[in-house]
Amino acid sequence: MMKDCEKQSHDQSSIGRRSLRSIFIFTILLFLFLCYYIVPSELSEYWSVTVGLFLPEKFTTKMVNDSLNTVPAVTSVEPWKPPEPYYVAYPHKYNLVLNEPEKCQKENPFVLLMVPVAPSNTAARDTVRSTWGSERLVGDKTVSILFLLGLPTSEEREMLQQNLLQESEKYHDLIQSDFWDSYYNLTIKTMVMLEWLPVYCPNASYAMKIDSDMFLNVKTLVSMLLSAPKQNYMTGLVARNAVVLRNPNSKWYLPKTVYEPPFYPPYALGLGYVFSLDLPEKLIKAAQLVKPVYIEDVFLGLCMTHLGIALTNPPDGSLFNVFPVAYNRCRYSKLIATTTRSLRDQVEFWKDLQRPGPYC
């Protein structure tokens, strides 16, 4: 009896301690939560994306539809246009200047790597060609690679274009379309990619859009895709409920006049996302109706939401990385993509991973 009493009081004090701890944790969480919503600093930029990765979804099709409905009716003479530079010249018919119309017929790829890159960035293209862009066969699966370019805008554009022509003849891996290649035109580049795929590569199973400054492990990519859904599939680093950045100094600033909702739709971060090849045609159809935003990955998220197709989380949370992962042979043998600090890192890490011997 006595013992029972003692035990009870002991239990009570431990319950007390436990609830104190809960309150403490709760307060910290509340503090973090408030920071996430209130701190308008640049720090909150990655932070909002990072936190957005773990929260349940708040974004709904209704929000996309409502934002569609807020587009003023095109009854007046001139349709309403967001102010430059937020205006996205899409939908619009663009023409290919450089193309590889027979690439897919010749190579019959399982997955195509589509790499957007600025026309002048030959160094990035050469780095990719000498590293992960050179891996063409994983088991019996072919991997093809193409670089996506717009028109050079700089002073030396004629010379640049001449060089691109030569580069294209040498490597046969450039797709160039006749829009101006600029940061605010990246959505156009993505849409040109989506239009290109079903026309010139209808038999491939998957495509991956990947930035040229990323490290890519082609083997892990193919191995994930071997057991991936064949339709309505888009994966990568999926952000959910990321807060729209309203600080005009932010790289991804979106004014309310251009995009009203406080959250982005669920979307796969543009540094590297993978999709099944039934999606391009569906996304292009949706893109005729959804108001374009210049942030290309967010725009695809809006189109996916409009289509009512959910993004797929990767099978493992460590496969796609927004922060550069410190090099470690074992870790790099298991991830699919990570940002790197420099082109030099990209080369060194890739070379080390090719060296024979156990990974872990």
Ligand SMILES: *[C@@H]1O[C@H](CO)[C@@H](O)[C@H](O)[C@H]1NC(C)=O
């Ligand atoms: C949004 O619009 C699409 C296409 O117009 C429609 O199919 C869908 O039912 C709408 N969804 C909501 C929640 O209003």
Ligand SMILES: *[C@@H]1O[C@H](CO)[C@@H](O)[C@H](O)[C@H]1NC(C)=O
């Ligand atoms: C796609 O496959 C079909 C049937 O196998 C073939 O006739 C066609 O040439 C292929 N197209 C491309 C672009 O590879």
Ligand SMILES: *[C@@H]1O[C@H](CO)[C@@H](O)[C@H](O)[C@H]1NC(C)=O
């Ligand atoms: C985007 O490309 C279009 C078509 O070339 C051009 O009219 C527009 O000025 C470009 N926008 C920016 C911000 O570069």
